[in-house]
Amino acid sequence: MAVLPPGVRAGQFEAAIRAFGDAVGREWVFTSEEDLGPYRDSFSTVWNTGEERRASAAVAPDTVEQVQAIVRIAGRHRIPLFPISTGKNFGYGGPAPNLHGSVIVDLKRMNRVLEVDEERHFALVEAGVSYFDLYRHIQERGLKVWLDCPDPGWGSPVGNSLERGVGYTNPFYRDHFGASCGMEVVLANGEVMRTGMGALPGARTWQEYRYGFGPDPAGLFAQGNFGIVTKMGFRLMPRPEHYRTGLITVPKRRDFIQLVKTVNYLSDSFLIGEPVYASPLAALMGDADFRATITKPGGPGDAEMDRYASEHDLPSWQVELQFYGPEKTCLANWEYASERLLGEIPGARAVAGESLAVPLNAHQLDNVEAPYRTSIRRHGAQGVPSLGIWKIVSENGHVGFFPIIPRTGEAVFEAQHVLCDALREFDLRPFFTAVTAPLHWHTFAFQLVFAPQVYRNDPARNAVTHRAMQRVVQVAAEHGWGDYRAATVYQDAVADTYSFNDHALRRFHETLKDAADPEGILAPGRGGIWPRRLRRRS
Ligand SMILES: Cc1cc2nc3c(=O)[nH]c(=O)nc-3n(C[C@H](O)[C@H](O)[C@H](O)COP(=O)(O)OP(=O)(O)OC[C@H]3O[C@@H](n4cnc5c(N)ncnc54)[C@H](O)[C@@H]3O)c2cc1C
Numbered sequence: 001m002a003v004l005p006p007g008v009r010a011g012q013f014e015a016a017i018r019a020f021g022d023a024v025g026r027e028w029v030f031t032s033e034e035d036l037g038p039y040r041d042s043f044s045t046v047w048n049t050g051e052e053r054r055a056s057a058a059v060a061p062d063t064v065e066q067v068q069a070i071v072r073i074a075g076r077h078r079i080p081l082f083p084i085s086t087g088k089n090f091g092y093g094g095p096a097p098n099l100h101g102s103v104i105v106d107l108k109r110m111n112r113v114l115e116v117d118e119e120r121h122f123a124l125v126e127a128g129v130s131y132f133d134l135y136r137h138i139q140e141r142g143l144k145v146w147l148d149c150p151d152p153g154w155g156s157p158v159g160n161s162l163e164r165g166v167g168y169t170n171p172f173y174r175d176h177f178g179a180s181c182g183m184e185v186v187l188a189n190g191e192v193m194r195t196g197m198g199a200l201p202g203a204r205t206w207q208e209y210r211y212g213f214g215p216d217p218a219g220l221f222a223q224g225n226f227g228i229v230t231k232m233g234f235r236l237m238p239r240p241e242h243y244r245t246g247l248i249t250v251p252k253r254r255d256f257i258q259l260v261k262t263v264n265y266l267s268d269s270f271l272i273g274e275p276v277y278a279s280p281l282a283a284l285m286g287d288a289d290f291r292a293t294i295t296k297p298g299g300p301g302d303a304e305m306d307r308y309a310s311e312h313d314l315p316s317w318q319v320e321l322q323f324y325g326p327e328k329t330c331l332a333n334w335e336y337a338s339e340r341l342l343g344e345i346p347g348a349r350a351v352a353g354e355s356l357a358v359p360l361n362a363h364q365l366d367n368v369e370a371p372y373r374t375s376i377r378r379h380g381a382q383g384v385p386s387l388g389i390w391k392i393v394s395e396n397g398h399v400g401f402f403p404i405i406p407r408t409g410e411a412v413f414e415a416q417h418v419l420c421d422a423l424r425e426f427d428l429r430p431f432f433t434a435v436t437a438p439l440h441w442h443t444f445a446f447q448l449v450f451a452p453q454v455y456r457n458d459p460a461r462n463a464v465t466h467r468a469m470q471r472v473v474q475v476a477a478e479h480g481w482g483d484y485r486a487a488t489v490y491q492d493a494v495a496d497t498y499s500f501n502d503h504a505l506r507r508f509h510e511t512l513k514d515a516a517d518p519e520g521i522l523a524p525g526r527g528g529i530w531p532r533r534l535r536r537r538s
Contacts, residue, residue, distance in 0.1 A: 495528020
């Protein structure tokens with residue numbers, strides 16, 4: 001049965017569809033079941049259930065003027081729109097909208113790289129430019145700049161950064177929204193606005209000074225629903241001359257606390273790229289006693305864990321370090337990091353890794369030498385977009401809950417057992433155990449990963465995952481750990497947890513929403529922000 005936006009009659013919808021066709025060309029408006037198939041969230045936990053949110057149509061403009069026309073038509077007919085750039089947001093809702101029946105505004109055709117400056121290190125791109133497109137543009141011209149890409153490389157700098165996505169190189173660049181600089185946005189009334197220096201006609205620093213003058217509204221467009229971003233600038237990293245890796249291991253469970261403190265110092269001093277933590281004890285997962293120990297209620301004692309480490313001659317923790325820059329400074333920074341950590345942590349060991357001139361050749365990109373072992377991250381660490389990450393995707397994908405936690409060893413230990421206990425009642429493999437390591441994707445915070453699999457043909461299993469997702473969001477929030485980004489079906493639950501002072505933040509967002517988008521047509525529900533006419537809360 002055809003999907004319609006809420007409160008819109010069939011005749012009114014058809015009139016809007018005809019008007020969209022007049023604006024962009026009939027061949028760029030999609031309404032058939034077959035054409036709308038790719039706009040479903042193929043990673044959905046609620047696939048084919050009443051909770052799945054599906055599009056009523058999709059429209060693919062090629063110019064900013066066409067985006068303006070679409071927004072004006074939608075305003076006249078009260079049609080909710082859901083903009084996507086490349087629409088690959090899998091794990092977080094894919095290309096599907098927050099509100100069932102929305103019309104997707106698919107910006108993939110707007111895929112022009114407008115400028116790349118290799119001396120001032122920035123790019124300006126249209127929304128539909130993918131990481132592959134931008135990488136290819138840079139390579140074909142031999143420009144000495146790197147982009148920090150997320151996985152998989154078919155996504156877009158605009159879509160990914162509007163989700164506050166993350167990558168794998170140096171701290172500043174890994175935060176993709178943080179490294180954005182200047183945007184052009186079509187607002188709900190169809191007007192075009194530019195942020196930062198872009199608001200000053202004739203300014204030549206749009207991609208160099210993000211603030212301009214006065215309040216900077218750019219943040220409203222990330223995980224928000226205040227406009228359709230048509231162009232966006234990004235800071236690029238100067239291509240480093242050299243790349244070096246090294247591994248630090250520490251013997252005891254509690255050594256992790258000092259390890260994290262010092263690695264924080266190295267990271268915040270911009271001496272290292274992404275530090276990759278792991279516990280070598282995870283190799284013992286096959287042992288039933290060990291599994292019982294690392295998942296025991298309240299978490300195991302330090303002595304128990306240290307006994308496993310010493311009996312199996314394994315370090316308790318390790319961190320893989322990465323260095324970018326001139327060859328000499330890479331070596332100096334590795335020597336400094338390893339000498340300092342060995343001096344601070346009795347029994348710590350340092351193993352120098354690879355030392356490679358940049359750009360790496362194809363063999364070096366694909367073959368990671370010991371001790372740096374995580375080969376799927378190598379492309380990302382070199383600013384090379386890739387689809388290699390699909391190797392780790394099983395079943396029909398996953399959904400993600402990634403709580404932000406403090407960058408301390410103590411916080412990691414606490415989150416391990418609190419979240420392990422919270423999920424005990426669900427029939428899922430243990431995600432949080434005493435050997436779960438944090439991710440240091442964000443510049444100044446850790447995250448843990450809960451990414452349970454989704455099974456297209458097993459709704460009962462998906463229902464368990466669905467309940468577990470809701471539970472873990474709650475329990476984490478009770479401990480002060482909030483999700484950084486959520487699939488569309490969980491965005492209300494996550495937004496609900498950011499409730500300081502009776503939801504003052506959400507009330508502020510919704511006041512702005514009602515003023516800037518009175519018909520409530522732009523991505524209703526995105527970020528948990530609903531326009532007045534669709535608000536269901538009391
Ligand atoms: C195996 C796997 C690994 C992954 N690894 C990573 C990773 O390392 N890092 C990471 O960040 N993500 C990761 N992801 C998640 C996801 O694939 C990427 O974030 C991807 O880049 C998002 O898709 P996109 O760029 O096509 O964004 P889109 O789907 O186009 O956009 C994302 C959302 O932003 C909004 N939006 C998009 N464009 C606009 C616009 N022009 N105006 C207004 N709003 C807009 C929409 O709400 C949209 O839903 C991973 C996913 C998988 C499956």
